[in-house]
Every structure is written in structure tokens, then in C-alpha cells.
Amino acid sequence: MENPIMIGATAPDFKLQDNRGNMLSLSDYTGKKVLLSWHPLAWTRVCAEQMKSLETNYARFAELGTIPLGLSVDPVPSKNAWAKELKIANLKLPSDFWPHGAVAKAYGLFRELEGFSERANVIVDENGKISWVKIYDIPEIPDVEEVIQQLK
Template identity: 75%
Template structure:
């Protein structure tokens, strides 16, 4: 695993296909805050709750000028089927599938042994700089209220 990204770092840019097959380019969101919500694998319980929390708080993210993105190493057709199952209609779920985990590696969040990312929330400011980051236990559900409180401060 490379060096983990830290507060104050510029976030590595990326272009990934989202769950609907559309390209998501991080630099395209300059001028808005971005929440990169990394989850290990689709079709698992805690990950489902993490992504559903992004969807259910979408209007709040909009009020806070923030784009939430749910990233994982799953292929985009799988993420799309999963999003439909979870009724995720607004949040984009970029696929870091190929080259496998390349973006997670760039952020220092890839777990080589398991082949997936850490469960992590990374908040970027309007210039693309990391202003907050938290790594969670693999089976720990991130507290969406904590994330929103951080966004309210910036």
C-alpha cells in the first residue's frame, strides 16, 4: 500500500465509470466539496448501509455544496444492479475495478491482501484538497452525522 493521503494533500485526480456507465472525473467537481466514501465491497451489509446513508442524506449534501461519491473496486455492472436493489437513484457509485483498485492505491487506501479498499470517508474542499479523512474498521458503519457536521464547518 502506498502512502495514505492526508489532510492538506491535493487529492489525486481520477476518471472512473460510475454504476450507470457514465464517466466521473474528480476535477470536474472543482468549485464544490466532494465526499469520497470508500466501501470495501458491494452486496455486503455494512457497505449497503453506508451507501444508503449517502442517498438518504442527498438533499443535505446538496445544501452543503457537496457531491457524495460511493467508491469501491466492484465492476460497474455489479454496482448498478446493487444500486437498483438499494434504491440508490441520485448518488453516483464510481467503479475502481480496472486497473484493479488503481484509484484506491493512489490514495493509499488499497488493501493488497484482500484486494479491496479500506472503508474510508475523505472530504475534499472546492479546490480538491483533503480537509478531512477517517478510516473505519472494515465492519464499522461510518457515522453520516459526523460527516455532515464536518461539512457544515467548511
């Protein structure tokens, strides 16, 4: 893995399809904070808990002017089926499938050996700058309360 993106850097823009097949880009959210929550692979327990915590706290993120996004290298059909299985209604799950992991690579979060991203949370501020980065051990569920504290 290269070095993760640094606090204060301009967040690389991207254009990806979400789990519902809609295109979205980081620049769509200029003026809001964005939480980029990377999970290595859909259909795994820890990743499911990570995404469910974002869905459960979706209204709290909205109160803090923040759009949470759940990114992984899984293809759109897989992410869509997984979101339905997890009963995710609000959270968007962008697919960094092709070019494989290109967005994770742009943020220095791609694990070349395994072919997926780190488990990481990155907060992008209203001006498109990185304000917080945390990389977790793969088996660790990120603490959503810690993320919310960073947004306050």
C-alpha cells in the first residue's frame, strides 16, 4: 500500500456508480462534509456491521451536514443485493470495481496484494479537503461514535 492521503490535501474527485446504479461524484457534495467509509469486501460480517452502523446513524450524519458513502471494490449488482440483504435504504454504496480500486488507489488505500481496499474512514470537509483519516485493522469494526465526534 502507498501512503494514505494526508490531512489538508485536496480529496481526489471521482465518478462511480452506487449500489442502485446511479452515478455520483464527490464534487456533487461540495458544501457538505462527506464520510468516505471504505470496507474491503461486501458479504463479510465486519463489513456488514460497518455499513449497518452508517445506515442506523444516517439521520445523525445528516444533522452534522455530512453525507456518508460506503465504498468497496465490489461490483454494482453485488453491492445492490447486499444492501437489500442488510436493509440499507438511505446509505449509498459506490462501487470502485472498474478500473479496479482506482479510487482507493487515488486515496492511498488500496491493498495490492489482496486486491481490495483498507478498512478506513476519510472525512472530506465542505471545501473538498481531507480533514480526518483513520485506517483500521481488517477485522476491526470502526467506531461510528468516534467518527461522529470528528464531525462535530
